[in-house]
Amino acid sequence: MTAQLPHPTQLPAEMPSPCSAEPRRNELPVLGQAPRERADAARNRIRLLDAATQLVREHGAQNVTMEAVADAACVGKGTLFRRFGDREGLMLALLEHAEEEYQRGYLLGPPPLGPGAEPLERLDAFGAATIRHLLCSMDLYLAADACASRRYTVPGGVLRVTHVAMLLRQAGAVGDVELVAQTLAGYLDPALVNHLRTQRGMSLERLEAGWRELVARAVAPLSPS
């Protein structure tokens, strides 16, 4: 299928920061710094994201075709794919935007979610916040769902795993914290949360309580059997 694309453009290296084209002159291509984005490219990227956001809100993520996005943005299909790589990439970009507030919440926000509270308290709050956030943007998450190849390399997901691992360590967890964190974060997989809610009819309360139990197990000392 899609091997590595010979495209020079990777997935969105920068967030859609409107009109943040700082005039930097005489910049030598040192340190692998990305060269400034061209004006037309920036304009089109914003157009595309705007159009995509609008269409998704209007028709649901599943029913939005790439061509429709390109047309709505008055831009060629090639441009769309150049910017975002593929459909998944576009959805991921939208998702990244939707995740901003949530991410700020657990990275920088006030306790108990943010820094300042006890690690255990933060872990509990993190699970609850994540589950609620997922349920809010589930439509987009399911559309952006990375099939196998990317599922565990999506930035947001990697960040979650890292965050959980950090808190686990701070909470004094022992054992293979990395793997435990990965497993714990797996509980927060959008598709799983969706499945448990819709197919298995589990309540939000149960899902949150389940998270707390898993956290408790994760930080518990290991009794050598």
Next chain:
Amino acid sequence: MTAQLPHPTQLPAEMPSPCSAEPRRNELPVLGQAPRERADAARNRIRLLDAATQLVREHGAQNVTMEAVADAACVGKGTLFRRFGDREGLMLALLEHAEEEYQRGYLLGPPPLGPGAEPLERLDAFGAATIRHLLCSMDLYLAADACASRRYTVPGGVLRVTHVAMLLRQAGAVGDVELVAQTLAGYLDPALVNHLRTQRGMSLERLEAGWRELVARAVAPLSPS
């Protein structure tokens, strides 16, 4: 890379028909119920599975198109899709066959994997067996990967969760066993195992040890905090 598949012509008479909630047909023509599968349909199903198996072994699951399968089976494309619903369905059918021996192993086989051993012992063996099995057929698993909608309803996966939950209960686990089992089984997601192995370079030994730790945590008593 290449999964060795058992002989294709002996596939189970049952196969998932994803397109509709079809009533299970039994073989006995009693009470005007259950029309059996037509002879030509059966013949073509076998042809298709045979051809698919061959092509997958030859070119890798990723590089096999549905049309190629249909052509190789000397059958129309419509027939292929009628039988298996979609590409995923076909891969799932192949996978189901590839899983047979593995499933027999932990359901009916000899201890420590099968019945007879202590639950904890069986849990440990189950993880190791699963990880090894996944790595063997990874090619097929990744191709058959159910994107979000089906990921948690694939028969093999559901069976694993159920099995783990049963063993956890037998081992005297307390708490929300269902959710813990689901999470534990999440560690055995093919895509995750593949990711940890290839992207993160984890050794088979570490993955197996990780499973054992998770099992230990899952059956540990819950200390009320």
Next chain:
DNA sequence: CACGGAAACCGGACCTGAGTCCACTTTTCC
């Protein structure tokens, strides 16, 4: 056993949407 009709099945033309390609245009920088 021949017959006949209904239901299941077949197959390949056709449609759709993702992703690619490349000749052409715009921007940037000197």
Next chain:
DNA sequence: GGAAAAGTGGACTCAGGTCCGGTTTCCGTG
């Protein structure tokens, strides 16, 4: 001003999936 780099757009390819007229199988009937 001008060359090179970056970006553009839409025609094109390709694979998954649908549709429907024609065919085959099944089964009850005479």
